[in-house]
Amino acid sequence: MAVIICGTGSYIPPCSMDNNDIAKLVETSDEWIRERTGVVRRHVIREETTVSMAARAGRRALEQAGIEAGEVDLILVSTISSNVILPCAACEVQRELGAVNATCFDLNAACTGFLLGYNTAAAYLESGVYNTALVIGSESLSNLTNWSDRTTCILFGDGAGAAVMQKGGGRHYLPVTHSNGAKGGALTLKSRHDQSVLTGERDPEELLGPEYFMQMDGQAVFKFAVRSVPQAVEEVLEANQVKKEEISCYILHQANRRIVEAVAKRLEEPLEKFPMNLQEYGNTSSASIPILLDELVQQGKVKRGAKIVLAGFGAGLSWGASILDWA
Numbered sequence: 187m188a189v190i191i192c193g194t195g196s197y198i199p200p201c202s203m204d205n206n207d208i209a210k211l212v213e214t215s216d217e218w219i220r221e222r223t224g225v226v227r228r229h230v231i232r233e234e235t236t237v238s239m240a241a242r243a244g245r246r247a248l249e250q251a252g253i254e255a256g257e258v259d260l261i262l263v264s265t266i267s268s269n270v271i272l273p274c275a276a277c278e279v280q281r282e283l284g285a286v287n288a289t290c291f292d293l294n295a296a297c298t299g300f301l302l303g304y305n306t307a308a309a310y311l312e313s314g315v316y317n318t319a320l321v322i323g324s325e326s327l328s329n330l331t332n333w334s335d336r337t338t339c340i341l342f343g344d345g346a347g348a349a350v351m352q353k354g355g356g357r358h359y360l361p362v363t364h365s366n367g368a369k370g371g372a373l374t375l376k377s378r379h380d381q382s383v384l385t386g387e388r389d390p391e392e393l394l395g396p397e398y399f400m401q402m403d404g405q406a407v408f409k410f411a412v413r414s415v416p417q418a419v420e421e422v423l424e425a426n427q428v429k430k431e432e433i434s435c436y437i438l439h440q441a442n443r444r445i446v447e448a449v450a451k452r453l454e455e456p457l458e459k460f461p462m463n464l465q466e467y468g469n470t471s472s473a474s475i476p477i478l479l480d481e482l483v484q485q486g487k488v489k490r491g492a493k494i495v496l497a498g499f500g501a502g503l504s505w506g507a508s509i510l511d512w513a
């Protein structure tokens with residue numbers, strides 16, 4: 187038994203910051219950011235929240251699928267930047283959508299989150315536990331960004347993407363996923379609830395320290411990505427006896443143009459098979475894969491029967507790849 191994606195949706199906050207706006211905050215330039223990352227602009231929340239963006243993306247995906255909210259059995263939200271801890275973002279989305287029959291939970295696997303959400307939903311659908319799943323990646327990374335750190339603030343953006351999944355009659359593919367907690371120090375962010383409230387007063391200034399925003403060893407993450415993503419893609423193709431020539435496109439997590447180019451080169455695949463939108467949105471963590479997928483669908487660029495590879499990588503460290511047939 188296989189799964190199919192029967193609808194996609196996304197939400198991008200209208201407010202945007204281009205590289206020149208960033209250059210007013212830190213010592214950098216449009217030229218440097220474009221050259222090193224490919225990012226030109228990123229969108230950031232104003233009135234929106236992680237939950238409100240997730241709900242809008244989810245609603246659009248359900249509309250496109252032609253599925254009523256009441257038919258959804260599972261809502262899974264992947265996020266590292268929810269505006270709520272309790273209830274979970276997925277339960278808030280359930281309330282917004284009126285998806286009264288859904289079981290809801292969140293998943294935190296950073297930029298690999300949507301891929302792991304997709305795999306988790308697929309496992310539930312294939313085992314017959316649920317029939318219809320709504321998987322969402324939604325991030326407000328602008329809230330977690332240190333806007334005085336030029337090594338990170340140039341990279342990230344906000345947004346949400348969603349996919350409705352159901353059981354389908356096609357082929358079942360095994361996913362490939364990996365984690366390496368021993369290398370987790372390369373990309374970190376401390377919780378603002380990291381100390382016992384019983385041990386005494388806490389200086390509010392402390393919460394503004396750099397460890398409470400995203401911190402990254404950029405070169406280490408870069409090297410990890412360009413080595414491990416092609417390996418995961420090769421592994422998933424091998425595990426499922428699929429040839430590269432059969433793949434229509436590779437939807438990679440949108441972190442950096444140079445990473446995407448290096449992955450294409452290592453796989454000896456043409457860059458045209460690696461669509462990108464990071465120039466417009468920056469790195470939106472777990473939202474990047476479903477936003478790009480939705481854009482390709484809206485533009486009519488995903489044809490029925492197309493074999494697609496999804497590949498995610500990021501904090502954890504975590505990474506992986508999955509294959510799907512577009513129905």
Ligand code: COA
Nearest residue numbers: 213214218222297336337340404405407408441442499500
């Ligand atoms: N503007 C201008 N100069 C900058 C800068 C900026 N925004 N950020 C760093 N620099 C400077 C550095 O201080 C350094 O100066 P020095 O040579 O005088 O010391 C120089 O540029 C080179 O820095 P380096 O860190 O070697 O740059 P890089 O080529 O590795 O590019 C990243 C930095 C962050 C763009 C790159 O490492 C990267 O994209 N890594 C992957 C990050 C990522 O995708 N993370 C998320 C994964 S999910």
